[in-house]
Amino acid sequence: MLGIGILGCGRIGQVHAKSIRTLETARIIAVADAVPEAAARLATHCQARVETAHDLIAAKDVDAVVICTPTDTHFELIHSAAKAGKAIFCEKPVDLSTDRIKDCIKVVESAGVPFMTGFNRRFDPNFAALRARLTAGEIADVELVMILSRDPAPPPVSYIKSSGGLFRDMMIHDFDMARFLLGEEIETVHAVGSALVDPEIGLAGDVDTAAVMLTTGSGKICQISNSRRATYGYDQRIEVHGARGMLRAENQLEHTLEIATETGFRRAPAQHFFLERYAGAYLAEMSAFVSAVENGSAPKPSIQDGLHAQILADAATVAHTDKRIVKI
Amino acid sequence: MLGIGILGCGRIGQVHAKSIRTLETARIIAVADAVPEAAARLATHCQARVETAHDLIAAKDVDAVVICTPTDTHFELIHSAAKAGKAIFCEKPVDLSTDRIKDCIKVVESAGVPFMTGFNRRFDPNFAALRARLTAGEIADVELVMILSRDPAPPPVSYIKSSGGLFRDMMIHDFDMARFLLGEEIETVHAVGSALVDPEIGLAGDVDTAAVMLTTGSGKICQISNSRRATYGYDQRIEVHGARGMLRAENQLEHTLEIATETGFRRAPAQHFFLERYAGAYLAEMSAFVSAVENGSAPKPSIQDGLHAQILADAATVAHTDKRIVKI
């Protein structure tokens, strides 16, 4: 039975807490949050203690921490938890600075603690099935990967300003997925972007619509597109072409009902946003973390996966801003 | 090169004429119609002669006749053509009276002429693919056949009055399809029907919405449903269940475009009616007739197939009217 401490009791902290409660091999010992009410509410729901982050990390019955606090606090918490010998699950991004991530890698490796980066999409049942068939060789060698991610609506411009920009805040998931599916490191990055959804986003120095092309050493190609808007639900699709065929994972719709009238055949919108679409993924992710820690195997995606995705996000940002092709 | 005479230059006669013109092994020699203008128009288009039905059947360069006249004229034309030694393609139904069809069978068999009944749906590429896979054993033995046919809108009540009723006029296609797919003769017929689309149809003694269950000697089951109304296009679907799986043929939509908005994902309506949906079927049907005649093989569906479908249509009419289960 793995004792877990939740650091950060906001939306994503609650999601992970819910997942842990359904696992038979883990339980929530304590929770911490800068907002006392948030911590208290989650603690009551989970029958767990409220503690400061410092005390939670120090607690003897806490074997692992789940870091769900704002990105700029990850660095300190990773350092403290690693030094305290705790297994660490950290939400993406590990940090907006690759130098600081490298520093985290050092402390994690020196402490020898398990570390998992929260790229939840690897655990989506549809994408996981895609990856499994790819690995099984069903379409032979990968030639082209196409990833599309569209949020239902943009976040507040205030959030955008501190987000690091679309390539680091939103497309980072797709960079991790590209690496996961290509099976090879990226060598060149092309990126374009525009503020077409909301001019305020442009004024804030960011884009809301973007496309990227990646190439690998052996010539594999990946196309990514992102938008902060989709009227028909959260659009999350992947398509992979190989020598023997194609694999594509479609959206999950709200239900399977179809209505046929004079205007044709109409199916439901895609599930609204990440809490709905990735409900299964979050559960599988936390289950994988707990299993890895209990089995003594290295959790995946690793902290290095977190670093590599960040490097690609930085490269895409530069490629877009400087209007040039960036080599990794 | 097979010389063909078209008897009846209405809508379906024109469809067959168009098909024959694309075949390299047949050509239209002459056409006949009770309405001189109709015959003249088609003759010009096909560069063929206009003749009376009598002369057309007698013409030496006419090897085969395609009978597209009103149902009550089929009997005489079949007799004349058979006696003149012509190959015969006759639109469904051969006749509304099974006794008269049996009489036609006699004259056709005694003349030894090829005869094909115009059940076009057997030649629909989707249904033909379904039948081919069934015959290839892909789902093993058939257990349940489901056939659904819905017209986009009811014909005029005047037509309904002389049609023989829905079971003979519309569902006869489905009875032929049931026999084609079950691979076994029908033993019992259950039938229910209502006038839900248009009360005038009910007043005319007919139904516009109906369902039938058929069983065979070995216990196979077939469900059929018909309606004179479908707002979303001509609805023509078949589903067959066997020991190893299911085969289903979906509608052909107007195009493959999908639009996604707040209300979900919308595809086009089904193709409007039989001229659109069965365009490919009509061509394949006439091609099969010409090939069979030229090769000396017996065309299928045969005149006996026409008889069997009519027997089932009569049985369903009785089952519905007398509210009893009819044994064949």
Add this chain to the structure above:
Amino acid sequence: MLGIGILGCGRIGQVHAKSIRTLETARIIAVADAVPEAAARLATHCQARVETAHDLIAAKDVDAVVICTPTDTHFELIHSAAKAGKAIFCEKPVDLSTDRIKDCIKVVESAGVPFMTGFNRRFDPNFAALRARLTAGEIADVELVMILSRDPAPPPVSYIKSSGGLFRDMMIHDFDMARFLLGEEIETVHAVGSALVDPEIGLAGDVDTAAVMLTTGSGKICQISNSRRATYGYDQRIEVHGARGMLRAENQLEHTLEIATETGFRRAPAQHFFLERYAGAYLAEMSAFVSAVENGSAPKPSIQDGLHAQILADAATVAHTDKRIVKI
């Protein structure tokens, strides 16, 4: 907070227990089972007491009972629980005898306790969406309902022998659904059936493949088909035709992945069986029961719904056995 006692700790009892644990307004107080180990295991998991059925029903902190025991025990438990003033959730079928169900109705009405019959499919998100659109008038008046249910594989013949037969054991769900969607009581029942999946089922006096036609007073028609076998997963579909169009609810597939190769485009099988397909339905069902009891509204489906479905199942059994059309 509603205190609940679980009567019967087998598979379906565990499903309901799991649902209740996720509800914020109910908790499991006690569980009972004829097999002590089964009760002990579920009690541990739910942090609930183990009790005899008698004591559980008598317990002051138990406000409602969830009856998941074998069908032949329902009658006694319903009587005891009603007399003890408990709200009752009872798995389908209430009883295999309509007379005994009528007797249960008397005791329930006389006690004035809330009663819900466990027809879970009404709560399936896809079917619920279908019903909601129907009620909203999106396709206007219903004309034809088509329901198909196929289990992935037949149960043991030993189970079949005491099941009451396919029409009572399996199709009873579809009879309830037919009533739910037609919005009108059934007047006539046609039924046919065969043992095509396993001859042992036929020797046991039952069928494994069956089809039914129902009609209502206003002439609406319902077609149902059932089979104990489907190689491609649990097949659960409904299609409803109305004056303005069609509504159809498709299966839920295991995932949204599609693979394209020389043989075409392949999607995943349907979810395996009822635990997977109706996971959401079971949760919504128990949530509806708890809400109704807490709000003082009458839970639906009612015990009368349970009776009506049983009457139709009996009628279909007679229609099949006696080879006649049965009037209700």
Add this chain to the structure above:
Amino acid sequence: MLGIGILGCGRIGQVHAKSIRTLETARIIAVADAVPEAAARLATHCQARVETAHDLIAAKDVDAVVICTPTDTHFELIHSAAKAGKAIFCEKPVDLSTDRIKDCIKVVESAGVPFMTGFNRRFDPNFAALRARLTAGEIADVELVMILSRDPAPPPVSYIKSSGGLFRDMMIHDFDMARFLLGEEIETVHAVGSALVDPEIGLAGDVDTAAVMLTTGSGKICQISNSRRATYGYDQRIEVHGARGMLRAENQLEHTLEIATETGFRRAPAQHFFLERYAGAYLAEMSAFVSAVENGSAPKPSIQDGLHAQILADAATVAHTDKRIVKI
């Protein structure tokens, strides 16, 4: 009745001839081909004269020419036909050199003859429906266009060597489609490519797998991908995202049949190649050409459209070869 001369009697010449034969407002007067047998065969089939290209262009009863000869002969034929005052339909590409196309534009404009460039895909019913809805504003302003084209198998390497390369030979269709859908001229071109299908193609200096990003002045983005291989049929899809939703046109499959077995639900492959998929497009294209000439309206796509597509193909070739972003 428009009199038409066919220049070039190979595969595409035969396709256009077949289309013209079904039109009521045009007929084929004469055909010409460097291979006398090819010309003779088509002439017999169309009941047309065989002539030299020179005589055909000079013939008084020829109102329009359809140029289907090898690309390097287009320049001369366009000049001759324009000077002879004939309406011109010319297969894509007009020429591999943009300078020579500009020269053709001069002679065509100076002669004042109608000219249509054979970008058949604009006439595909699915893409045409997509464009019609776009123009009707159904998804509001375009933000992102995604075009995917994959041939079933690569052409011979000998063909590749003289093709001008994938960007000019294959992706030129997609460049025209991008312009057609974006409604704005392209400003920047990113391109990457690899020889992943056949190393011989790489040795011949070309690629067989490629991706391109285009941007417009207002920041709209277009992603294109091409491959010379698709095991599951000719893959031709377009997806357009706008402020109010998405439009996507899927492939046309061989038929609508679906088979369900233990491995899931399988549909047919996409139609094999361009002759099958674009059969409807070729007919609509020729019909549009004939109508435009008869009505005196300017046929679209114009010769300028041919030029613009060629400019983009050149730009993509340079972008790929020089590994730089190209501004138009």
